[in-house]
Amino acid sequence: MSQSSNLSSLSYAKSPVVIALDFDDIDRAKSLVNQLSPEQCRLKVGKEMFTLFGPDWVRYLVERDFDVFLDLKFHDIPNTVAKAVSAAAKLGVWMTNVHACGGQDMIQAAKEAAHSSQSQAGVSPPILTAVTVLTSMDERQFSAIYQSNDIAAKVLELALLAQNSGADGVVCSAKEAVMLRERVNKNFCLVTPGIRPAGSALDDQKRVMTPNQAIQAGVDYLVIGRPITNAPSPVEALAQINASLT
Numbered sequence: 001m002s003q004s005s006n007l008s009s010l011s012y013a014k015s016p017v018v019i020a021l022d023f024d025d026i027d028r029a030k031s032l033v034n035q036l037s038p039e040q041c042r043l044k045v046g047k048e049m050f051t052l053f054g055p056d057w058v059r060y061l062v063e064r065d066f067d068v069f070l071d072l073k074f075h076d077i078p079n080t081v082a083k084a085v086s087a088a089a090k091l092g093v094w095m096t097n098v099h100a101c102g103g104q105d106m107i108q109a110a111k112e113a114a115h116s117s118q119s120q121a122g123v124s125p126p127i128l129t130a131v132t133v134l135t136s137m138d139e140r141q142f143s144a145i146y147q148s149n150d151i152a153a154k155v156l157e158l159a160l161l162a163q164n165s166g167a168d169g170v171v172c173s174a175k176e177a178v179m180l181r182e183r184v185n186k187n188f189c190l191v192t193p194g195i196r197p198a199g200s201a202l203d204d205q206k207r208v209m210t211p212n213q214a215i216q217a218g219v220d221y222l223v224i225g226r227p228i229t230n231a232p233s234p235v236e237a238l239a240q241i242n243a244s245l246t
């Protein structure tokens with residue numbers, strides 16, 4: 001794949017930045033997308049835009065050759081999740097996700113659905129990632145659910161469960177990336193939201209790192225929303241982040 005001139009200082013053929021398109025206004029989202037290229041970033045459609053604008057919005061982005069991460073964090077009985085993942089795969093998305101705490105049977109069913117839909121629809125199967133512990137969780141919130149302060153241990157436990165159940169990777173915080181890189185398979189993919197360039201607002205994120213720190217820690221894909229979408233110039237904010245990854 002050729003390297004875009006906008007990425008001349010970046011050693012990737014395609015940026016590892018995944019922009020979280022969390023907009024309630026489709027025209028604002030389209031106006032941003034129309035200023036971006038698939039080499040500069042991938043795009044994430046989450047619960048807000050999918051609920052408002054549905055699969056047509058996903059198709060709009062896929063048709064423009066963007067790698068689309070459909071982030072609906074499925075967590076249900078295996079049959080229901082398998083059917084949802086199958087529907088996502090048929091949209092041609094590049095990545096989709098489930099909650100790791102849905103368990104082994106659910107993750108396995110999701111993986112099988114991704115692969116069988118691929119052969120039916122003639123498209124590449126989506127990368128299946130499993131969410132470990134949300135990046136908005138700090139120790140106080142975590143301990144109220146799990147009666148433990150050890151977030152890293154739970155992330156590892158869920159990552160190993162996900163890997164052993166056939167997931168291609170996990171969604172975690174970049175703070176857990178060094179630890180996970182030592183324990184999971186080399187090609188197991190680490191996707192990290194909770195990315196904040198130095199000096200930007202944390203918003204509701206708790207376990208954060210800068211884009212460069214995350215890459216140094218061994219992360220594969222950086223999910224970044226508000227620091228780009230709320231910037232005075234989102235295109236310039238993205239360019240600065242890409243340039244910081246060298």
Ligand SMILES: O=C(O)c1cc(=O)[nH]c(=O)n1[C@@H]1O[C@H](COP(=O)(O)O)[C@@H](O)[C@H]1O
Pocket residue numbers: 020022046071073097131133134135136171172193194195203205223224225226227
């Ligand atoms: O699965 C996700 O993408 C996700 C998992 C997680 O643990 N934390 C998290 O923030 N996300 C998503 O990543 C995006 C982060 O957006 P910003 O906080 O605006 O950068 C949001 O769309 C979240 O839904």
